[in-house]
Amino acid sequence: MSILTPDAPAQARSYSAYSRPFWQRVVMSREFVVIALLIAAIVYSRSSVEYFDGPQTMYYLFRDSASILLLALPMTAIIITGEIDLSVASTVALTSVCFGMLHVDGGLSVGLAAILAIGLGAVCGAVNGFLVAYVGLPSIAVTIGTMALFRGIGAGLLGTESRTGFPDSWTDLAKQRIVEDQPYPMILIPFVVLAIGFALLLHFSPFGRGVFEIGLNDEAATFTGVDVARTKAILFVLAGTVAGVVGIYTTLVTGVARAENSMGLELQVIAAVLLGGVSIFGGRGALHGVIAGVLLIGVIQRAMLLSGETVNIINIVIGVLLVLSVMSTSLLAPVRRLVAASKGARSSGRTSDSAGKRSLS
Template identity: 45%
Template structure:
């Protein structure tokens, strides 16, 4: 006997659910990496000398300083904090290096002392933030001025420039005839260590947890205060190392070395997709952001753009890096709320 399968009136079968719309998304760092590749291709054909081996070496030297300091600062920003004093630590480390060299100490003694100084300066930031509960933005704005002022107290407005040639040659030299600077090799080691720490260990997961919800991180057993303190110490040590590299690269210890470098580092981090509010972002995007920022500045220098304009470009990119994620989030929210 045939069975009537027609729906009973008033009890109609529900319409078949629509499959959700596919949304095109790129993994972290892919967007900025795409822009980087496009810019490198365009600049190679449109800017004379940009693609030369000699210029590539200079470009990578610029990237080394920014990427080096960006490594620990990325971890700090992921937790929802910030350190604006990193460039001042570079300058103070350079000034102390020059003062101690002028006093007759060897570089083998001076460099460890500079790293210890960086640890102390980072610890000051960390203790003010974690023990006194002060906002890191306010604290590091204060220490930005304090550390830079101390650099001028140590060295004044003079420059020390008679460092050993074997050290300065290494700082600006390249590996064989490749044009790749020697300093890239230790940088790659630090990048690998930082990448594993952030993306493949429980410590990295705890940093993201702190950035998303500090209270929830505490309830889950994470020692938020101690972790942040060590991050600030690491930022101080690496920034002091950056001061040593900066001094040897330019062959001159000055109190105003690396002035404004903190803006380039923060711009690279935010361009790389790390949220200024913490809790998201990755190291691949930060490295691509550092390369893109250095490439843009390098290309503009090759066409004789004044240094003031370079600072304007850095500021504009920094604003774009902050505003763009908010605009994108707003667009996604409106798109999801739109009736289908």
């Protein structure tokens, strides 16, 4: 029989009793580090690199980063599930080729040709999703194969040729600024819309919670009611659809549709996603960190180009940042354990003091 005494009052429990304080969760995160690096890079570049903060430089920074920003949205969700899609750049190239052929050779309007090309991108994503989610093949093997397949189809359709002659009204729209004399290209509007949609889907919906559960443990996610196969298939279809949009955008900005478009873009997208704090092992990541990671790479590239650095030096710097970002979880773990241990020691000391006071009383 237990006896309740006034010496052991019930203590109210709160979320902070079961987790680290809010400031620790914010500061001791990879996303915070990336955002801090982005701010530092902007401040340093504005003070040290001539013409960096000019409207023309910032315009090209946003315009050149737009394709990576768009593709990074679905790629973030895919990598959080523990999968990967290496075929996005090839899908961009294939949709660019088909868009050019449908408009220039087929005589279709730009709008109709764009819709059909985006639909083709969704089909490419569905092929990846079916093979990964329902057949059960490894995503890295599937998308390496489709990376070669999709670009090969584009090269087979056009060969070394290209398609040009798109209406000036459409190419000018793709390069237009939101406000004249301001450094913000029009492509940022659809990006912001898609970013809000993906943020709501990933971070504020049951579907998004299922994405994180799959990344942590797909078998456990199945037992909690998550349709793992359907979730993965949807994410690959979304990746293909966004790649189709990027294919249209790339074609209109450059004015050329060819099979070599966006060569190597998939590596830049994956590097930006990992740099933004998404775990390559799945189960962890946030879109705001990924967006900061894309912009950080863009700022570094633009600043170093204006400073006269070669592409090889720029790639070395970006590669070092990527390696450090992947290592950051292991680097932060000892700090977190030290903070937790010191907090536990203080808590034990307070408990011992309280017990001593009660015994004396």
